[in-house]
Amino acid sequence: MKALLFTAVLSGLILCSCQPPLAPIPEERKPQAEALPEEKLPAEGLREKDRLAFLFTEITMRFPCEVKDQVNEMLPRVHTVTFAEELGPIDGELVIQIPADVVRVWKLFTSLDIHGSGLGLHGQEVTFDTPQGEYHFDFWRKDDVMLSGHASKMVISDGDEDYKGYRMIVKGQGRIDRILLRNGGGVSAFFDDGPWSTLGKDRPVEPVEILVDATNRRAIGGSVRLEREKFWRVASHNNAHPGGLLAAEYCAERGFFPGRGIWKLDGLTHWGYGGRVLKENPKKRGVPVYSDFDGLELDVETKETREDAFPRDFKHANCFDNWPPFMALQNTRAKNHRGTPADFQEAAKLASAAIGWQKAVDGRNDFWWEVKNESTITEEWVLHGEEGVDSWGKLAEFHNIMADAIRSAHPDVLVGGPASAWMALHHADFDLARKQLRFMDETRGHLDFYSHHFYEGKELVLSAGDSYPQGYLMGRLEGCLDLLSSHMVITDNVRPFLISETGTLSDRTTELGIWLNTKNMSSYLMRYIKYPDRIDLVNLWLVPYAWWDKNGHELFNPDESGKLVVDERVGYLLELWRDFRGDRLPYRIQSQATDVHVHTVVDGKTIWVAINNLNAHRIAADISLLAGDATVQRVEQLRLYFDRAKIKFETHTRRGLTALPVAVEETSLVKITLDRAPQTGDVLDERTYYGDRTIQATGEDAEFEVALPSGEFERAQLRGCVSRNGGF
Numbered sequence: 001m002k003a004l005l006f007t008a009v010l011s012g013l014i015l016c017s018c019q020p021p022l023a024p025i026p027e028e029r030k031p032q033a034e035a036l037p038e039e040k041l042p043a044e045g046l047r048e049k050d051r052l053a054f055l056f057t058e059i060t061m062r063f064p065c066e067v068k069d070q071v072n073e074m075l076p077r078v079h080t081v082t083f084a085e086e087l088g089p090i091d092g093e094l095v096i097q098i099p100a101d102v103v104r105v106w107k108l109f110t111s112l113d114i115h116g117s118g119l120g121l122h123g124q125e126v127t128f129d130t131p132q133g134e135y136h137f138d139f140w141r142k143d144d145v146m147l148s149g150h151a152s153k154m155v156i157s158d159g160d161e162d163y164k165g166y167r168m169i170v171k172g173q174g175r176i177d178r179i180l181l182r183n184g185g186g187v188s189a190f191f192d193d194g195p196w197s198t199l200g201k202d203r204p205v206e207p208v209e210i211l212v213d214a215t216n217r218r219a220i221g222g223s224v225r226l227e228r229e230k231f232w233r234v235a236s237h238n239n240a241h242p243g244g245l246l247a248a249e250y251c252a253e254r255g256f257f258p259g260r261g262i263w264k265l266d267g268l269t270h271w272g273y274g275g276r277v278l279k280e281n282p283k284k285r286g287v288p289v290y291s292d293f294d295g296l297e298l299d300v301e302t303k304e305t306r307e308d309a310f311p312r313d314f315k316h317a318n319c320f321d322n323w324p325p326f327m328a329l330q331n332t333r334a335k336n337h338r339g340t341p342a343d344f345q346e347a348a349k350l351a352s353a354a355i356g357w358q359k360a361v362d363g364r365n366d367f368w369w370e371v372k373n374e375s376t377i378t379e380e381w382v383l384h385g386e387e388g389v390d391s392w393g394k395l396a397e398f399h400n401i402m403a404d405a406i407r408s409a410h411p412d413v414l415v416g417g418p419a420s421a422w423m424a425l426h427h428a429d430f431d432l433a434r435k436q437l438r439f440m441d442e443t444r445g446h447l448d449f450y451s452h453h454f455y456e457g458k459e460l461v462l463s464a465g466d467s468y469p470q471g472y473l474m475g476r477l478e479g480c481l482d483l484l485s486s487h488m489v490i491t492d493n494v495r496p497f498l499i500s501e502t503g504t505l506s507d508r509t510t511e512l513g514i515w516l517n518t519k520n521m522s523s524y525l526m527r528y529i530k531y532p533d534r535i536d537l538v539n540l541w542l543v544p545y546a547w548w549d550k551n552g553h554e555l556f557n558p559d560e561s562g563k564l565v566v567d568e569r570v571g572y573l574l575e576l577w578r579d580f581r582g583d584r585l586p587y588r589i590q591s592q593a594t595d596v597h598v599h600t601v602v603d604g605k606t607i608w609v610a611i612n613n614l615n616a617h618r619i620a621a622d623i624s625l626l627a628g629d630a631t632v633q634r635v636e637q638l639r640l641y642f643d644r645a646k647i648k649f650e651t652h653t654r655r656g657l658t659a660l661p662v663a664v665e666e667t668s669l670v671k672i673t674l675d676r677a678p679q680t681g682d683v684l685d686e687r688t689y690y691g692d693r694t695i696q697a698t699g700e701d702a703e704f705e706v707a708l709p710s711g712e713f714e715r716a717q718l719r720g721c722v723s724r725n726g727g728f
Helices: 043-062 100-108 242-253 265-269 300-309 344-362 391-409 427-442 476-490 511-528 568-577
Strands: 002-011 014-017 065-069 076-089 092-097 111-117 125-130 133-136 140-142 146-150 167-172 175-188 206-213 217-220 317-321 368-370 414-420 449-456 497-504 535-540 556-558 564-566 587-591 596-603 606-613 619-626 632-643 646-654 660-662 667-674 683-694 713-722
Touching: 043 065, 043 076, 043 100, 076 092, 076 100, 092 175, 100 175, 206 596, 206 606, 242 300, 242 556, 242 564, 265 344, 300 344, 317 497, 344 391, 368 497, 391 414, 391 427, 414 497, 427 476, 449 476, 449 511, 476 511, 476 683, 476 713, 497 511, 511 535, 511 568, 511 596, 511 606, 511 632, 511 646, 511 667, 564 568, 568 632, 568 646, 568 667, 587 596, 606 619, 606 660, 619 667, 632 660, 660 667
Parallel strands: 002 683, 002 713, 206 619, 217 683, 317 368, 368 414, 414 449, 449 497, 497 535
Antiparallel strands: 014 713, 065 076, 076 175, 092 167, 111 146, 111 175, 125 133, 125 167, 140 146, 206 587, 556 564, 596 606, 606 667, 619 660, 632 646, 632 667
């Protein structure tokens, strides 16, 4: 028997949910705030705050720096600081004094780049001479014009407040033109002092009651089983690199399979594919020589290795990018370093051929193909920066040509896009939303799916301020998905979403950076699993092993001997979620703490309750369980949280289901073991119905009509999506 629950949606942007009022929790049942001593920012925190301020107020004024706004959060970030220029020939030995002020901000950067000529040749070495000792600088080189390596190789003592006495010594022959510090993601201007304390310590611990009904089942759009294969995916390069496969297998053993890779087609001209290298046809400018790839042979060993690692029916996504330079549009205002193609038809021919080459060499092909990575921004689609060009119209045209060409040759694949970056649809009075909706209209009947990226910023506590204008986890994610879904229904162009990248705009080189990535991915995962009827794939931005990035830090990293080792802090996310599976259960939340998110499943005798607390205060959760004749045998709580600058991953055995602690921004899993599997009753099937219009102005009445099916309903919820400049 099925009972229908429905949600009516009126789409603007930010999600607001309304539920029937629940009885207040009696005052005597409310946990009291812990009596913690007043804490001030410790010396380490003050030092880091001063360091960041010094970078933006002093260093950027006195040294050549690359500073730009990040496309997803639009806050300034310092990417490079050039501290030495025109140094001239090395000629045996060159000593470079590092300015003390640069040493002071050194820790904020991840790599050191040396530019010149004749670099990295035999007999050349670089060392750091510091008050702490001498350190060898291991580097990789790009031809002989650049050396790059970990900036952390130079050990700095913050006890030396003047930061003097630091030198670089380069021995050998060659020439150095400039030396710079680099942070690939950029050093954000945002500073948060929360890491050095207990988050939420200055606020009362609030009670939350969660009612879980294990005697019935919950369906969303008809789906009862939690589809791990949709949501438990991580980034992948999807090739035969042995370290990459080792790391991917490690994740797969924990239930996280490769989700989506990227194919930069300019790599065909350097590294090739299947032992062949792509060249330009000398008689036809801008056209590849396709015949060089005739007769490609199957790589049997790689095929068998993949089949051993992943299921035979495993489906993977991929994305095209970076068409070769000889195919790229020339003389553009923005630098075309991501290969926006000049000839759309020829670009589609190469992409279609590449899928054929993948089939020939790998004995398989990826299932979902995105036309071009992050093509909604100028850095990727340079036509956005050209005056007098209908860049979004051209983008839709390109997607249509690509999709038609690829599916004509490969009817077994799906093609979509635009792999959007910066999904702030409200920007410029919803101008970006209107462009996205127009793109959907103009690709109707051509694309099989629409794909987008959602990245959260570096805020430690998203709800700590008076409002939150950035990011997506405080309601904008649901608003974006509802707006696009509404338009699909209105225009009879219903297609699934691929969330082909999602995570955090922070690297994993520090404890805090790892935590920001971990907590936001868990929070995103909690949201996405509520949309099995709209999302076909989620690719969490957790890279198992980035062998192509010598300065990165991911799940697997080489130690000093070159052996790959796991950073268990990065892996906590996998361990937390590895066993969360089963059929969905109905639940309700009774709380004044509005930013608590819950998902519950049952797997045989095991019930899982996932609790995600995005409030700026801690909560104490009471779980009321309806399980029929089954009785509770054991209660365990898996906690992943951040306290006093350290990531904590703990498993606790609890005496009952009351007063379960959940920290600020923690995702906690409660595992309830019963003596028997609870009997299945009704299935409560949740369906969503959308209004007949979108993007209506505020300040005046707006009417929406939501068409609903006939019949009886268990209950209903009205969800309105609205936007406010500056956030709520």
